[in-house]
Amino acid sequence: MLDISWIHLMVLILASFRLTHLIVFDEIASFIRQPFLTITYEEDAAGRVVRHMEVKGTGLRYWIGSLLSCYWCMGIWSSLLLVVLYWLYPVTFPLLIVLAVAGAAAIIETKLF
Template sequence: MSAISWFHFVVLILASFRLTHLIVFDEITSVIREPFVKITYEPDQSGQVIRQVNIIGSGWRRWMGMLLSCHWCVGVWSSLFLVALYIWIPASFPLHLILAVAGASAFIESRLYFG
């Protein structure tokens, strides 16, 4: 394997960030999480809405629920997937780039709103 450029490394980091967020938090992928976790939103005493994650079932189903509700865990697997894709299918780089641009814009937007 040849050395990876800094540009490609940063693209992979941002792509992994975005894919992880897509899997763990985004509404569009809730259909993947629904068999394993129940997400509710409840206000706390100050009125701030808190995301509550309740893991459903036992055994393999519970394990999947724990995995899909953990951004650290999904981050490892999404990074592994994207790096393997990058190495074995170089033509997949446009997908990495799209996820990276979306990840960078999400990061910037979150900093603007939540400082």
């Protein structure tokens, strides 16, 4: 079994949160989603902007689009990727720390402001 400290586990949790959010929502990663999803924005009756995603294509393209549009689904794959990187390539730990700090900052931002 993988022996992991609680601090490394917290780094992996926060890094996974941030990577998942980056892939599913952030504009900087829109080039990843663009071939698989059509994203539109519409204002609702309360004046809030609502994001709508439509999956493109069929077969594999549709499956990837479905994956990229689902925060919970993408979270599983992001977590798997980061745990494999942590386990097989320890040199990637600084990247995990950067993602974890960004994830913690995002949580603080949304909860405090």
